[in-house]
C-alpha cells in the first residue's frame with residue numbers, strides 16, 4: 001500500500017507543511033500543531049480565569065497553553081458536530097412529520113493505550129464542552145466498570161489479561177450504550193475501583209440524559225465480537241457520534257506508565273485497601289522493574305494486538321510527543 005494512514009508505528013507521513021493537508025490516498029485531513037493551534041484565535045469562548053482555575057483543579061499536570069491551543073479548538077469542532085446533529089434531527093422530524101423531540105445524547109468515544117492520557121483528555125473535554133451554552137450537561141464514563149469482576153476473571157483463568165477484550169462484559173457495555181442512544185433516562189453502569197482493583201459491589205454510576213456523553217476506554221473502537229459469546233454483530237463504536245484515538249510512541253507511553261506507577265507507589269498503593277499495597281514498599285529500582293514487567297507483559301501486548309489496530313476507525317487521531325504536546329491531528333474527511 002502506498003504511504004497512507006494505515007501505516008506502522010514509526011512511519012510518518014511526509015506532511016510537514018503548515019496548513020491543513022489532504023491526500024487523495026487518505027480518508028483523513030491532516031493538521032500539524034501550528035495549523036491546528038492557529039484555529040484557536042478564531043475560536044469563540046476564550047478561557048477565562050475561572051475556567052483556568054477549574055481546569056487546574058482537575059489535578060492533571062496539564063499546561064494551560066496546550067489546553068488553549070489544542071483542546072479548546074477541539075471542543076469548538078465537537079460543538080459544531082453536536083449542533084449539526086441536532087439540526088439534522090429537526091429536519092428529519094419535519095420530513096417524517098413527527099413532533100420535534102429531544103435528541104439522544106451525543107456520544108464521543110475516546111480510545112488509546114493504557115497511560116496514553118485518555119482520562120486526561122476526557123476530563124479536559126468534559127469541562128471544555130460544559131462551557132458551551134448548547135451542551136451544559138456533559139458526562140464522562142470510563143469503560144472499566146464493564147470489566148468482569150476479579151472472581152470471574154480468576155474462574156476464567158484470565159486475571160493477567162485485564163484490559164484485553166475478553167476481560168470485559170461487552171454485552172453489558174453494548175446494552176448500556178444502546179439504552180443511552182435510545183434516549184432512556186437513568187441508565188446505570190457498574191463501578192470499578194483502581195484501589196481495590198475490582199468492581200465495587202452494589203454501586204452504580206447513573207447517566208441521566210446528558211447533552212453529551214464521553215465514553216473513555218482501551219477497547220471502545222474494537223470491532224464486533226466474532227466468538228460464540230456474540231449474539232449480535234454490533235460493536236460499541238456503532239453507538240458513537242464521534243471518536244478520538246489518542247496516539248503516542250510506545251516508548252513514551254511506557255515512560256508515562258512507569259512514572260505514574262512510581263507516583264501511585266507513594267499515594268494510592270499505600271492505602272490498606274489497595275490491591276497493590278505490597279508495591280508500596282518497593283525500592284525505586286524494584287518499582288521500575290515491576291512497572292516495566294507489567295507494561296511489557298500486559299499493556300504493551302494489548303496495545304499491539306487489540307488497541308492500536310483500531311486507530312483507523314477513529315474520527316480524529318491526535319498524536320502526542322514525549323512531552324504530552326499534541327503535534328499532529330488527523331480528522332476524517334466529510
Ligand SMILES: Nc1ncnc2c1ncn2[C@@H]1O[C@H](COP(=O)(O)OP(=O)(O)O)[C@@H](O)[C@H]1O
Nearest residue numbers: 061062113114115116117118119120256260324
Ligand atoms: N497533557 C498531559 N500533560 C502532562 N501529563 C499528562 C498529560 N496527559 C496525561 N498525563 C500523564 O500521563 C499519565 C497517563 O495519563 P492518563 O490520563 O491517566 O492515561 P490513561 O487514562 O490513558 O491511562 C498520567 O500520569 C497523567 O498525569
Ligand SMILES: CC(C)(COP(=O)(O)O)[C@@H](O)C(=O)NCCC(=O)O
Nearest residue numbers: 114142143144162163216217218298
Ligand atoms: C482498568 C484498565 C483495564 C483500564 O480500563 P478502561 O477504563 O480503559 O476500560 C487498566 O487501567 C488496568 O488496570 N490494566 C491492567 C494492567 C495494569 O495494572 O496496568
